[in-house]
Amino acid sequence: MNEKQQEIRKMQEMIEKWQKFLIISHRSVDGDAYGSSMALYFYLQSIGKTVEVVNELPITPFFHFLEIHNHITREIAGKKFDSIFVCDCGELRLTGEYPERYAEIFGNTPIINIDHHNRNSMFGVCNLVDTEASSTCELVYDLMENTPLSNSLLEGERAKKDNKSPLLLLGEGAGGWGGIISPQIATLLLFGIIRDTNCFKNSIHPHVFEVTSKLIALGAEYEKVIFHSYKSEKLNYLQLYGHVLENLISLKWGVIVGWILTQDIFNRYDIRENELGPQLINEILSSLEGTDFAFLVKETESGDRKLSFRARRDGIDVSRIAQYFWGGGHIQSAGAYTKASLDEILKVIEETDVKISL
Ligand SMILES: [Mn+2]
Numbered sequence: 001m002n003e004k005q006q007e008i009r010k011m012q013e014m015i016e017k018w019q020k021f022l023i024i025s026h027r028s029v030d031g032d033a034y035g036s037s038m039a040l041y042f043y044l045q046s047i048g049k050t051v052e053v054v055n056e057l058p059i060t061p062f063f064h065f066l067e068i069h070n071h072i073t074r075e076i077a078g079k080k081f082d083s084i085f086v087c088d089c090g091e092l093r094l095t096g097e098y099p100e101r102y103a104e105i106f107g108n109t110p111i112i113n114i115d116h117h118n119r120n121s122m123f124g125v126c127n128l129v130d131t132e133a134s135s136t137c138e139l140v141y142d143l144m145e146n147t148p149l150s151n152s153l154l155e156g157e158r159a160k161k162d163n164k165s166p167l168l169l170l171g172e173g174a175g176g177w178g179g180i181i182s183p184q185i186a187t188l189l190l191f192g193i194i195r196d197t198n199c200f201k202n203s204i205h206p207h208v209f210e211v212t213s214k215l216i217a218l219g220a221e222y223e224k225v226i227f228h229s230y231k232s233e234k235l236n237y238l239q240l241y242g243h244v245l246e247n248l249i250s251l252k253w254g255v256i257v258g259w260i261l262t263q264d265i266f267n268r269y270d271i272r273e274n275e276l277g278p279q280l281i282n283e284i285l286s287s288l289e290g291t292d293f294a295f296l297v298k299e300t301e302s303g304d305r306k307l308s309f310r311a312r313r314d315g316i317d318v319s320r321i322a323q324y325f326w327g328g329g330h331i332q333s334a335g336a337y338t339k340a341s342l343d344e345i346l347k348v349i350e351e352t353d354v355k356i357s358l
Pocket residue numbers: 032033088116134135136196
């Protein structure tokens with residue numbers, strides 16, 4: 001049994017033993033964080049557990065098609081949990097203010113850590129961390145697939161459908177406590193994989209396609225995910241893209257490019273800062289010739305700055321730049337919140353590029 005299988009086994013024992021779970025992911029939630037958290041949420045409910053998902057920021061319209069907004073809470077004061085799942089988070093502090101604000105909960109409750117970031121501080125009592133995985137959703141799938149269905153669920157499914165039901169791809173035959181991957185859960189997991197791989201352009205290995213294939217067999221709504229991710233851009237967003245291309249900041253002869261979006265610009269295009277996802281920076285970076293590193297600075301409504309960094313070439317570790325601003329992320333994709341001035345931000349980006357020897 002390898003290390004990953006051991007952690008999955010440990011996690012299964014914890015899920016079986018405990019009843020009340022809290023699920024949290026990073027503060028600035030992306031598709032993989034929502035996909036993995038909500039898939040776990042519906043899965044744990046299906047096996048009779050009590051579950052809450054918490055996030056301090058309201059869900060943005062981009063995620064509304066997933067129909068998960070009524071299932072996310074912001075308030076956990078005075079509540080008790082047997083265990084906390086932290087999804088898609090390299091460090092506990094990236095979940096936002098909850099660990100500090102509810103120190104009595106976070107300090108006294110065992111944490112289960114599921115993640116694929118390269119800098120994970122292994123803060124859980126159980127750490128399913130695989131830096132080779134495309135996404136946390138892929139790992140959540142691995143957990144579910146390797147958990148046998150309970151006999152009663154298995155029989156119930158057999159009674160409803162014939163033996164060829166795709167549900168029985170999972171956990172066939174072994175008596176246990178596991179639940180079923182419903183089409184809704186499959187859609188959430190597929191969404192996370194598609195978002196984190198930027199539609200199968202990054203972090204690709206054979207297992208990603210195996211998992212994707214099984215999720216589609218289980219009823220994941222592939223077309224719906226693609227439509228909402230890549231085929232439904234609003235005109236004002238495309239006009240903002242036009243502004244961004246016109247006002248590109250080029251450093252080091254175009255090896256580094258970036259954009260600064262102030263509240264004035266968001267107002268001009270009638271877009272709220274938190275509605276603009278990483279799509280913009282990903283798309284431009286992946287199509288520009290000769291550019292290895294892109295950054296985006298967004299001014300938030302409270303006047304802070306939200307930073308996103310993306311690298312395309314091996315050897316550039318943008319998570320180090322994010323860490324300077326107390327953020328985190330992957331080697332090629334990282335972010336941070338900061339009160340630093342624009343001058344300081346640009347200076348750090350320019351200086352860091354020397355250290356990473358562009
Ligand atoms: Mn992720």
